[in-house]
Amino acid sequence: MRELHLPWMELSVLLPLLGAIWVSLLKNRDTARIHSTVICALTLLCATGEWIDFSSLHTFEAHDHWDMLTKVFHKDVFVIDELSAPLLPLGAMLYLMTVMTTLKTKVNRFSFGWTLFSEAILLATLSCRGPWLIIALMSLATVPPWIEMRSRNQSTRFYSLHMGAFVALMCVGQALVPDDVSSLNPPIIGGCLLAAGALLRSGVAPVHCWMTDLFEKATLGTALLFVTPMTGAYVVMRLVLPIAPDWALQSIAVVSLFTAVYAAGMALVQHEARRFFCYVFLSHSSLVLVGLEMVTPIGLTGALCVWLSVGISLLGFGLTLRSVESRTGRLSLDSFHGLYEHTPILAGLFLLTGLASIGFPGTVGFIGTELLVEGAIGVYPLVGLAVVLAAMLNGVAVVLAYFRVFTGTRHTASISLKCRKSERVAILVLTALILGGGLYPQPGVSSRYHAAVALMDHRGVKVVDHTTQTEPSTEPSPAPPSDHSQ
Amino acid sequence: MTLDSTFQFLGLIVVASPAVLLVVLGLPMLLGKALSESVQSNFTKAAVLTGLSAAVVILGLMLAFDSRHVPIEFGNWVSIPQEHFHFHLKFVFDRLSVPFAILTFVLCGTVGAFASIYLHREAGYRRFFLFYAMFLLGMMVSSLAGTIETLFFGWELVGLSSALLIAYFHERPGPVRNGHRVWTVYRVADAAFLVAALTLHHLTGAGDFDGLMGTGPWPEGVAAIDSWHALIVGLLLLVAAAGKSGMVPFSGWLPRAMEGPTPSSAVFYGALSVHLGTYLLLRVSPLLEASLPLSIAVVVLGLVSAIFGTLASRVQSDVKNALAFASLTQVGIITVEIGCGLRYIALIHMIGHACLRTLQLLRAPSVLKDFQSLENAIGERLSTGPSIWQRIIPKSQRAWLYRFALERGYLDGFLNEYIVRPFVNVFRWCDLQERRWTSFAGGGEKRESDGVSVYGDSLEDVV
Numbered sequence: 001m002r003e004l005h006l007p008w009m010e011l012s013v014l015l016p017l018l019g020a021i022w023v024s025l026l027k028n029r030d031t032a033r034i035h036s037t038v039i040c041a042l043t044l045l046c047a048t049g050e051w052i053d054f055s056s057l058h059t060f061e062a063h064d065h066w067d068m069l070t071k072v073f074h075k076d077v078f079v080i081d082e083l084s085a086p087l088l089p090l091g092a093m094l095y096l097m098t099v100m101t102t103l104k105t106k107v108n109r110f111s112f113g114w115t116l117f118s119e120a121i122l123l124a125t126l127s128c129r130g131p132w133l134i135i136a137l138m139s140l141a142t143v144p145p146w147i148e149m150r151s152r153n154q155s156t157r158f159y160s161l162h163m164g165a166f167v168a169l170m171c172v173g174q175a176l177v178p179d180d181v182s183s184l185n186p187p188i189i190g191g192c193l194l195a196a197g198a199l200l201r202s203g204v205a206p207v208h209c210w211m212t213d214l215f216e217k218a219t220l221g222t223a224l225l226f227v228t229p230m231t232g233a234y235v236v237m238r239l240v241l242p243i244a245p246d247w248a249l250q251s252i253a254v255v256s257l258f259t260a261v262y263a264a265g266m267a268l269v270q271h272e273a274r275r276f277f278c279y280v281f282l283s284h285s286s287l288v289l290v291g292l293e294m295v296t297p298i299g300l301t302g303a304l305c306v307w308l309s310v311g312i313s314l315l316g317f318g319l320t321l322r323s324v325e326s327r328t329g330r331l332s333l334d335s336f337h338g339l340y341e342h343t344p345i346l347a348g349l350f351l352l353t354g355l356a357s358i359g360f361p362g363t364v365g366f367i368g369t370e371l372l373v374e375g376a377i378g379v380y381p382l383v384g385l386a387v388v389l390a391a392m393l394n395g396v397a398v399v400l401a402y403f404r405v406f407t408g409t410r411h412t413a414s415i416s417l418k419c420r421k422s423e424r425v426a427i428l429v430l431t432a433l434i435l436g437g438g439l440y441p442q443p444g445v446s447s448r449y450h451a452a453v454a455l456m457d458h459r460g461v462k463v464v465d466h467t468t469q470t471e472p473s474t475e476p477s478p479a480p481p482s483d484h485s486q
Numbered sequence: 487m488t489l490d491s492t493f494q495f496l497g498l499i500v501v502a503s504p505a506v507l508l509v510v511l512g513l514p515m516l517l518g519k520a521l522s523e524s525v526q527s528n529f530t531k532a533a534v535l536t537g538l539s540a541a542v543v544i545l546g547l548m549l550a551f552d553s554r555h556v557p558i559e560f561g562n563w564v565s566i567p568q569e570h571f572h573f574h575l576k577f578v579f580d581r582l583s584v585p586f587a588i589l590t591f592v593l594c595g596t597v598g599a600f601a602s603i604y605l606h607r608e609a610g611y612r613r614f615f616l617f618y619a620m621f622l623l624g625m626m627v628s629s630l631a632g633t634i635e636t637l638f639f640g641w642e643l644v645g646l647s648s649a650l651l652i653a654y655f656h657e658r659p660g661p662v663r664n665g666h667r668v669w670t671v672y673r674v675a676d677a678a679f680l681v682a683a684l685t686l687h688h689l690t691g692a693g694d695f696d697g698l699m700g701t702g703p704w705p706e707g708v709a710a711i712d713s714w715h716a717l718i719v720g721l722l723l724l725v726a727a728a729g730k731s732g733m734v735p736f737s738g739w740l741p742r743a744m745e746g747p748t749p750s751s752a753v754f755y756g757a758l759s760v761h762l763g764t765y766l767l768l769r770v771s772p773l774l775e776a777s778l779p780l781s782i783a784v785v786v787l788g789l790v791s792a793i794f795g796t797l798a799s800r801v802q803s804d805v806k807n808a809l810a811f812a813s814l815t816q817v818g819i820i821t822v823e824i825g826c827g828l829r830y831i832a833l834i835h836m837i838g839h840a841c842l843r844t845l846q847l848l849r850a851p852s853v854l855k856d857f858q859s860l861e862n863a864i865g866e867r868l869s870t871g872p873s874i875w876q877r878i879i880p881k882s883q884r885a886w887l888y889r890f891a892l893e894r895g896y897l898d899g900f901l902n903e904y905i906v907r908p909f910v911n912v913f914r915w916c917d918l919q920e921r922r923w924t925s926f927a928g929g930g931e932k933r934e935s936d937g938v939s940v941y942g943d944s945l946e947d948v949v
């Protein structure tokens with residue numbers, strides 16, 4: 001296995017972990033916010049360095065230089081590959097943006113220590129491929145939101161019920177997976193339990209209500225950070241895709257497709273902004289799952305592109321909502337708020353990120369959505385139609401929310417509601433990513449195509465190069481030995 | 487400089503000028519800087535004049551060198567060669583696109599000049615010109631698109647800018663609701679377009695109009711797909727065109743679109759945007775020849791829309807609404823012409839109608855004064871005698887027809903009653919079931935969000 005030039009992954013995990021301890025010792029909340037921002041920025045730097053370093057190696061997977069964990073455990077614990085390489089900087093950016101845009105009105109409710117701890121867990125999850133370690137980290141990641149809800153005197157029963165079921169399904173499922181497993185010799189019960197756990201964590205209907213409950217009871221920042229990295233989809237890719245038979249993947253795709261349309265419809269009838277955001281997010285994350293389960297090069301490439309674009313755009317969308325909430329309190333969607341004249345830049349970003357999430361032309365989501373629909377139509381035309389239907393409903397919902405929050409009345413403010421400097425920086429960065437990725441999408445698409453091909457190869461599906469042959473796009477081939485038992 | 491490179495250069499200017507305008511007007515807004523009205527107006531004039539000049543020179547060169555089809559290649563925007571996936575960025579200058587592009591520049595230029603005075607010192611001046619630039623770019627990309635995906639790109643920009651401009655007076659709920667209604671109809675049309683584009687891509691392996699229409703410049707191309715596929719793709723595109731042009735059953739959005747400022751109403755719903763659907767049908771007209779049922783469907787839709795438009799326009803009490811439905815009548819007739827294979831007539835009709843309607847809509851704010859001037863000039867009241875229809879149709883049926891026209895064919899009511907309401911009811915019922923489930927399993931009767939009221943927990947309240 002190739003080696004990176006520096007221990008980027010270990011640094012990415014260690015920095016927020018140590019930072020969490022340091023920040024929790026600080027008494028002054030403003031100082032904690034500034035220190036957290038610096039730590040998140042350094043973490044993002046390391047994660048980006050890892051991505052650039054990995055891209056320069058032109059390999060499918062690599063591990064850290066001076067890998068301390070390998071020396072201790074005698075096996076590769078942190079391994080980066082084409083799937084996870086861009087997810088690490090994306091995850092680190094999610095945290096940086098969230099911490100950076102936390103206004104003073106919210107610093108007392110938002111725990112920076114637990115946030116940094118969550119970041120360390122997330123980056124560790126994305127860096128490792130061992131199934132048991134992923135399950136352990138995913139289980140640990142459910143703790144910080146639980147603690148926050150408890151500290152806010154909110155009922156955690158519903159959340160605990162679902163996350164408990166998730167952990168149990170993953171553990172039992174993985175225990176039933178034998179070592180010599182592959183997609184040609186799938187473990188039926190173990191695979192089904194793992195898939196059920198992953199779908200529960202992804203919030204696929206009808207087991208999605210924990211997500212709306214979380215958005216109701218936790219702070220918006222914590223809820224955003226818990227769901228937007230889409231770790232449920234990551235679990236599917238790591239633990240389910242390599243071993244699941246085709247029928248199982250198709251079943252997951254159908255359930256996800258139903259969720260995508262259902263959640264888009266639900267978003268349209270919500271009375272409150274957080275619940276609205278949650279359903280919009282659910283719809284998009286389900287679309288990613290639909291593409292991931294199609295297992296065609298185009299569909300998978302589209303899903304991986306949409307994964308990144310939805311991560312960026314819905315982060316921006318959620319953060320804009322959070323910024324507006326910081327100024328006005330929780331927002332009802334039953335009435336107009338007319339905030340445009342006070343915060344035109346936030347209004348612009350709200351619209352831009354919302355449109356990017358639905359794949360509006362010129363934004364980062366456009367090509368990914370096109371590829372996703374193209375892949376779906378190529379396999380099942382009706383699936384393609386349902387994807388388009390979900391995108392259409394989401395588009396209607398996003399603009400409806402924009403109109404409700406920013407227009408429709410004249411709001412009289414007694415204090416300035418203008419964007420703060422930190423928010424403005426975040427807005428500019430997100431806008432640059434959304435428009436830059438939309439206007440120059442080729443590098444991203446090429447990178448995701450390579451990842452898709454490698455993942456299919458890992459599953460035992462050989463992708464035919466159409467530039468030299470004119471055969472069907474995929475054909476089964478003997479599966480390589482699975483590293484599932486690592 | 488060779489002829490090809492000259493075309494390439496000029497073609498780039500035509501497309502780039504509105505794009506540059508959008509960047510120039512949008513970037514300062516993003517950075518929180520304000521450009522003065524005169525600077526914005528001058529940039530707009532410069533962009534329109536530059537693009538128009540380049541388009542006119544291209545037309546002159548095409549006539550001089552007898553070039554009927556000038557493709558401008560920008561290469562693949564995105565490609566996955568291993569999968570034969572290409573998003574080809576290509577623009578085409580031909581007998582259809584060049585007149586439409588020049589028309590777009592002329593009308594947008596006129597309206598831009600009008601708006602810079604009409605909207606002087608309006609709070610939304612900057613916003614208007616930003617959306618105007620987006621619209622201009624969308625129209626140019628749609629007009630000159632050489633592939634169906636490129637056309638979709640422009641099509642979406644036109645839709646967004648239209649919806650946002652309808653909601654231009656956004657401190658009132660009425661324009662905002664209407665803007666959202668129009669956006670919803672556009673999304674339906676866009677969905678149909680996207681499915682059509684991808685189906686086409688799937689069938690032909692590319693979205694290039696050359697591949698679709700076979701060899702031969704417009705309008706002499708021959709569709710390269712069989713009649714069944716032509717019918718499927720054509721019907722989807724017909725839905726898209728009907729949505730964009732406000733044809734039946736989507737006509738309800740036309741009067742709603744008049745909530746926007748007069749300049750945008752003139753250029754969007756009187757002149758350009760409303761013709762984009764028919765332009766699409768003209769662009770894919772070889773499909774119509776490949777399928778007789780498709781041609782019949784186009785003629786029927788056009789006829790129904792024209793009859794509905796003429797009925798509705800006669801009973802409107804508002805001049806802009808009357809003009810909007812009068813536009814629909816003409817759009818319906820243009821659609822019939824396209825269905826009958828009269829492409830040049832349709833194109834000429836479209837250009838003439840767009841110019842006339844822009845003039846009428848721009849004069850709309852002073853229509854009463856115009857009437858008074860007219861009456862003063864002739865020295866008596868303007869009066870209209872009973873028409874032939876009043877003599878032929880019995881009174882009871884005339885009353886029914888009047889009610890039907892006044893209610894705009896009950897189209898909005900039909901869509902509300904049979905599509906929107908059942909949809910909302912189903913999802914509200916689902917929401918109720920979710921509430922029951924979370925209450926049962928979570929041990930609480932109430933959601934946190936139930937207590938949310940407007941500015942209930944606001945920072946201002948704290949202050």
